[in-house]
Amino acid sequence: MTRKQAREEAFILVFEKEFNDNGIEEILEAAAEARDLVPDDYINTVFKGVYGHLEELDSLISESSVGWNIKRISKTALCIMRLAIFEMKYSDDIPVSVSINEAVELCKKYATENDASFVNGILSTVAKAL
Numbered sequence: 001m002t003r004k005q006a007r008e009e010a011f012i013l014v015f016e017k018e019f020n021d022n023g024i025e026e027i028l029e030a031a032a033e034a035r036d037l038v039p040d041d042y043i044n045t046v047f048k049g050v051y052g053h054l055e056e057l058d059s060l061i062s063e064s065s066v067g068w069n070i071k072r073i074s075k076t077a078l079c080i081m082r083l084a085i086f087e088m089k090y091s092d093d094i095p096v097s098v099s100i101n102e103a104v105e106l107c108k109k110y111a112t113e114n115d116a117s118f119v120n121g122i123l124s125t126v127a128k129a130l
Helices: 003-018 024-035 041-052 054-064 075-090 096-110 113-129
Strands: none
Touching: 003 024, 003 041, 003 075, 003 096, 024 041, 041 054, 041 075, 054 075, 054 113, 075 096, 075 113, 096 113
């Protein structure tokens, strides 16, 4: 599995968790059963890391989205930003520009063009703050 594919799988897991009260391990097990997902180190690290740092990630999003309440941001865009900011902060082997670009591409695939522009702006602001 390429890093791009792993990132997309990690996004799907983060998105699933947004609507599911099950624990992280249960969601991973369900994904393994439902779609034969075999999570690699990247997927495990990012998926678990997003929820281990959720308050911090959401705080960075809130601080960078002036005039927007985090509750008004689409769940898709929010999950994509959480994943990207986690990468930007905690994955030294991934350039910040790659995290931002991949997040925008996920938005184009799973959200709207407006979400892609919004996410790009927020992530650029977070990147400067970091």
